[in-house]
Amino acid sequence: MKRGLVIGKFMPLHYGHIALIEFAAAHCDELIVSISDNATDVISIELRLSWIKEIVNDQSNIKAFSIADDFDREDLSLSQRTQIWAKRMQEVYPPIDIVFSSEEYGIPFARNLKAEHKSFDPERKLFPVSATRIRQNPFAYWAYLPKVVRPLYVKRICFYGPESTGKSVMARLLAEVYQTEYVPEVAREMVSSNDFTGEDIIKIGHAQTQRVLDKTKTANRILFCDTDLITTQIYSRHYLGKVPSVLYELEKQITCDCYFLFDIDVPWVADGMRDLKESRKEMFKIFQDELEKRNIPYQRVSGSYPERENFLRSAIDKLLS
Numbered sequence: 001m002k003r004g005l006v007i008g009k010f011m012p013l014h015y016g017h018i019a020l021i022e023f024a025a026a027h028c029d030e031l032i033v034s035i036s037d038n039a040t041d042v043i044s045i046e047l048r049l050s051w052i053k054e055i056v057n058d059q060s061n062i063k064a065f066s067i068a069d070d071f072d073r074e075d076l077s078l079s080q081r082t083q084i085w086a087k088r089m090q091e092v093y094p095p096i097d098i099v100f101s102s103e104e105y106g107i108p109f110a111r112n113l114k115a116e117h118k119s120f121d122p123e124r125k126l127f128p129v130s131a132t133r134i135r136q137n138p139f140a141y142w143a144y145l146p147k148v149v150r151p152l153y154v155k156r157i158c159f160y161g162p163e164s165t166g167k168s169v170m171a172r173l174l175a176e177v178y179q180t181e182y183v184p185e186v187a188r189e190m191v192s193s194n195d196f197t198g199e200d201i202i203k204i205g206h207a208q209t210q211r212v213l214d215k216t217k218t219a220n221r222i223l224f225c226d227t228d229l230i231t232t233q234i235y236s237r238h239y240l241g242k243v244p245s246v247l248y249e250l251e252k253q254i255t256c257d258c259y260f261l262f263d264i265d266v267p268w269v270a271d272g273m274r275d276l277k278e279s280r281k282e283m284f285k286i287f288q289d290e291l292e293k294r295n296i297p298y299q300r301v302s303g304s305y306p307e308r309e310n311f312l313r314s315a316i317d318k319l320l321s
Helices: 015-026 045-055 078-092 106-112 131-136 138-144 167-177 198-218 229-240 245-251 277-293 305-320
Strands: 003-008 030-037 062-068 098-101 116-119 155-160 181-183 222-225 258-262 299-301
Touching: 003 015, 003 078, 015 030, 015 045, 015 098, 030 045, 045 062, 062 078, 078 106, 098 106, 106 116, 131 138, 155 167, 155 305, 167 181, 167 222, 167 305, 181 198, 198 222, 198 229, 198 245, 222 305, 229 245, 229 277, 258 277, 258 305, 299 305
Parallel strands: 003 030, 003 098, 030 062, 098 116, 155 222, 155 258, 181 222, 258 299
Antiparallel strands: none
16 A cells, blocks of 8 residues: 655645645555644644545545644755654654655655655646745635635625615625625514514524624625624614623624725615614714724725715725735
């Protein structure tokens, strides 16, 4: 039986890595994918390990492991460094017959392991990408990211503010423009009036949170959120006079990268649930204060609907570039 080895940080995993792993698996009976883990890594080892396990889930001959990256000596030559690597691999893994890589370390590393070396796409012609480039500009290399990795880099954009300010309209419109997903105000799917209970608002909080998590998995670069858990808290306090503590815990589960605070300088439109026409200024101040006391930066959106759309598209284009 021939056993192969692929090493790397996979930070993040991209299609070049996957092609290397598949190439390696086709040339040996058992493949070990060893993921280096260091305390300073910007992506957790748990997440990186889960990506690879999900990708190779139906290939029983591929086994993924993490290994503490506490043995390297960057001050040494590549030949000396790979001697140290080989010693650690021999301590941790069964005997290796073939080392697979796309990097210059591959040949000396294999030699020190007394193994054969097989190179894959060393000039990056098939996959002109690297994990470093992706970390620097993930949207520029979006096509090289597997679906399981993309949620890490999805930017969540929250359209935030009082009722009847155009948040839902803009979320739907811009999701179509940018060919991505949006998360509606889930409360409207669960209650038909503002006569709700504490139990109702908790269910709404859980449902809103889960919808954001689900849509993040399928979003294309950005995800528009029509509301957030701060909004749920504001309406809970307004209609029920209290905020269940679980809503604050749910708020911590979702981080938005950009907040847009929608101003009230557009006509108020009744829709069967809205009932705060006479309190628009007061509610706007409450929404604004909640962001400011959390030190959340925001951009204020005002003007006509076309002006709002133009402002938002300009801001989002800058974010994507």
